[in-house]
Amino acid sequence: MSGIISTGLSGLLASQSSLSTISHNIANVNTEGYSRQRVELSASLPQFTGGGYVGQGVDVATVTRSYDQFISNQLSSSTSAFGESNTLSTLASQVDNITSNEATGLSTGLKSFFSAANGVANDPTSLSARQVMLTEASSLSQQFNRLSSQFDSIRNQVNGQMQSTVDDINSLAKNIAELNGKIAVVATNSLYSQPPNDLLDQRDALINKLAEKISVTAIPQQNGSIDLVIGKGQSLVSGTSTAKLSLVGSANDPSHKDVLLDGHNIGKDINGGELSGAIKFRDQILDPAQQQLGLVAAGFTVQFNALHTTGFDLNGNAGTNMFSLGASALNVPVIANPSNVGSITATYDPLTSGQLAPSDYNLSYDGSNFSLKRLSDNTVTTFAGPPPTTIAGPGFSISTGATVAANDSFLIRPTFNAAQTMTTLITDPTKIAAAGTTGGAGSPITGDNTVALGLANLENKPILSGGRSTFNSAYGQLVSQVGALTSSAKVSSSAQEALLNQAKQSRESLAGVNLDEEAANMLKYQQSYQAAAKVVSIASSLFDTLIGAINR
Structure with a gap:
């Protein structure tokens, strides 16, 4: 009878383990990164008798999780690609909105200033026309300053975002290393010799979160741990050890943050994830936009001053610089x-x-x-x-x-900070040098507008970009370049989001918990448990009958 009882008990235990695993699946249906688990059963070794082999019941071989390395890698790479493109698109849109908006852009300010210069050329002795020109000159300088200030604000935002991302990467790497240690203990201990499924899920979920921040490559080790490398093979996690990322301002420009890994600059090696998206935005969009804005400011200031200083003001004095780029009108930082x-x-x-x-x-x-x-x-x-x-x-x-x-x-740095430092020097409308000739100090030729006409004509003169661009068209290049890059980033972000959703769906199809399926399995193992219990009950009844027969 003991054989029947032990066989029935093995069925009870197997069904109980299956029901416990199903309950675990249902409880974690909404747990991020959880993989559906399943109890793997195997028939116990049979016992040989004269009449053949008699089965001894069932054993719980192991509890497996639904996992596929290819799908996991695909999800990780798609997560990194979307993190990069989405960050780039979001940040690029800010610069695009600033530069292309008529209220915040530069085109309107340039047109208004040159319109005022035309007003002085039409009536060089009019103090009101001259005052309008000075007002527009001051407004134009301030508009350059505001645009540069907005770029600086975005730069500070990016630096803050990069610091937060670096902190997250270091924290996630530390947690993954800790899980590596726990998993390695289980994998190398003969007392366990079974996969720690929940720990593996936790580690995979952390790796996927890390992939949002930076692209990583996972290298499985024999002891169950995983090494992670970034960039061009730089080690981030090795067993239970981690390297540390940090942000440091460059020696020449503290606002330009270099990414260091244990003291070594790896900024140019980083790819994928939010950190790469922020770096690409800074290097490919923000810095070029600020340089192009500075090009317009420097070119405008230098050319306007060069012509203005050849003229004479309303008092017959030689013209002076109207604009300045910092401490001096001509000094380059x-x-x-x-x-x-x-x-x-x-x-x-x-x-x-x-x-x-x-x-x-x-x-x-x-x-x-x-x-x-x-x-x-x-x-x-x-x-x-x-x-x-x-x-x-x-x-x-x-x-x-x-x-x-x-x-x-x-x-x-001839252009980088030019827009930030641009100021208007002249505040007295009589100091505008509109005339090309004079009879000496205090004796101007009041009707002479030669220089004023030249100043007004600078608007349509192709001066920048080797004589191919006017001031307005040079700014237009900035707007179009930022707009094109922003549009490309948005398209890439949408495409990467679709690929990420596909990867998530593939993982969900493989490893996600289906409540209907779990409910059906629960009924199946409930019936199996009840049947095994019936076997034990019958075996007990037969045993009682046998004992009773012997006692008679």
């Missing part, structure tokens, strides 16, 4: 490497300002020659040394000091 020995100065060149490019430059000296690298495309131009010497840059001139030594380097 230069940032020296902290280890430099010598120094340089750079100034805008009105004769070549049309060659200005929306880019920073790096000037370095190797002891024999100077190298001027345009950082937007890494084009290098070489100039013979030694210092002191004058170097003719594209739109600006560089004067190197006599103490410049080998390995000295300088960051030259």
Whole structure:
């Protein structure tokens, strides 16, 4: 009878395990990252008798989870791709809204200013016309400042977002490493020798969350742990150890954040995820937009001042600079490497300002020659040394000091901050130099509008981009470039979202909990449990009958 009872009990235990697993599935139907589990049953080894092999019941072999490595990898990569494209699209839309909006853009301000300049050209002695021109000049400077300030605000937002993302990455990596340790203990302990399904699900869910932040590649290890690498093979998680990401302002520009992994700059190696989207937005949209805006501000200021200073004001005095770019109307910002020995100065060149490019430059000296690298495309131009010497840059001139030594380097920024620093210098309407001739100080030719006409005609003169763009069309290039990149980012985001939804659906079809299916299985194992219990009851009754027969 013991054989029948043990066989029935094995059925009871198997059905109980199945019902417990089904209950676990139902309880976790809404748990993110949970994979449906199933009890795997196997027939117990039969017992040989003279009449053949008699079965000994059922064993619970293991509890498996519905999992597919390919689908998991597909979900991770799709999550990273969408995180990157969605971040890029969201941030790009902010710049697009600012630059293309008539109320916040630059086109209206430029048109209003040149309309006021035409007013002075039509009536050069009118103080009211002159005052309108000064008012529009001040408004134009402020509009450049506002646009640059809005770009700076977005930059601060991006830096804050990048810091938050880096913090999340470090936290997730630490949690994954901790789970690696727990899983490895189970995998290497012969007392368990069964997969810790819930721990594996938790780790997969964390890896997927990490993939939202940065693209990762998972490398399974024999002890059950998973190593994670980012970028170009840099290790983020290795067993229970983790590397640490950090953000540090660059030496030349504290607002430009470099991504470091244990002290090594890996910003250019990062791909996928929200962090990559933020970096691409900064490098491909925000920085070029600010450079292009600065190009318009610098080109406008230099050309307008160059013409204005050739004229004479209402009092017969020589014209002065109307606009300034910071401390000086002509000085180009230069940032020296902290280890430099010598120094340089750079100034805008009105004769070549049309060659200005929306880019920073790096000037370095190797002891024999100077190298001027345009950082937007890494084009290098070489100039013979030694210092002191004058170097003719594209739109600006560089004067190197006599103490410049080998390995000295300088960051030259002719356009990046130009819009931010632009100001209007003239506040007295009589100081507008509209005339081209004068009879001497205090004796202007009041009806002369030669210079005023030239100033007004600057609106339609192709000065920038090597003589191919007017000020307005140069700004239009900024608007169109940002608009095209924003549109492309939106299309990419929509496409990646569709692929992500497909990957989620594939995982849900494989690993998701179906309540109808679980309810049907529950009824099946309920009946199985009841049948096994009946077997035990019958075996007990037979045993009682046997004992009773013996006692007689």
